[in-house]
Amino acid sequence: MFRKLFAVVFLALTFAAGADAAPLADQPEGVTPLLIGGRVPDASLQTLDGNGVSLRTVLDGKPSIVVFYRGGWCPFCNLQLGQINQAKPALAALGYQIIALTPDPPEAVKRTLGDDKLDYAIYSDRQIEALKAFGVGYRVKESQMDLYRKHKIDLAGVPGAEADHALPVPAIFIVDGKGIIQFVYVNPDYRIRLSPDLLLAAAKASLNVQALKPN
Secondary structure, rough: OHHHHHHHHHHHHHHHHOOOOOOOOHHHHHOOOOOOOEEEOOEHHHHOOOOOHHHHHHHOOOOOEEEOOOOOHHHHHHHHHHHHHHHHHHHHOOOOOOOOEEEEOHHHHHHHHHHHHHOOEEEEEEHHHHHOOOOEEEOOOOOHHHHHHOEEEEEEEOOOOOEEEEEEEOEEEEEEEEEEEEEEEOOOOOOOOOOHHHHHHHHHHHHHHHHHOOO
C-alpha cells in the first residue's frame, strides 16, 4: 500500500517540477501543479445559485480533500465522484471535508449532484481561477473542441482569450487546517484516477505527518 502511495506522490512531483511556469499548459502533460508543502491559493468560485464565494471561505480552516474534475459530462469523473462519495464517511471520521471543483457552470453542477447523488460540496470554477492557481489546467486543442461541440459539451472559455477553452487534469490535493498542501495526485491521463483506498491511505498518512511536526 505505502509503496503504491509513494508512486502516486512521485507522479505528482514529476509533473510539479516547474510550478512557476505559465498557469495554463498547452497539453495535459505540461501542467505544473502546486507542490507538497505549498500554501493553497485563494480563488473566486461560484455556488450552486451562481453567487460568488472565495476558496478560502469554502475551506474555512478545515482539513480538506480538494478534487478537480473535468465535468459532469465525463464518465470517468462521475465514477470517481461516486467513489469519493462512498469514502466520505471514513474521510469525515478523520476530520476531512470534501470540496470538488469543476469548470462546469452552476446549473451543470446541480445536475451532477442530483444525478450522482453526491453528499459533499461542489463549486463551479467557471472563470478557471482555481484551475490556474493550482497549476492543473491546460488549453484544449481546437481539433478536440470540434468533438466537444459535436456532443454539445460547453467548456469554460479562457478569460481574455475567449476563443480558447480550458480543462483541468484529474487532481486531488489534501490540505491541512492551516492551508498547507500535504499530498498531491495529478495525472495527465483523464482515464486514470486515484483509487478510494489510496485516497484514504494518503489522508491518514497526511495526518500522521502533521502529528510528527513540532508546533
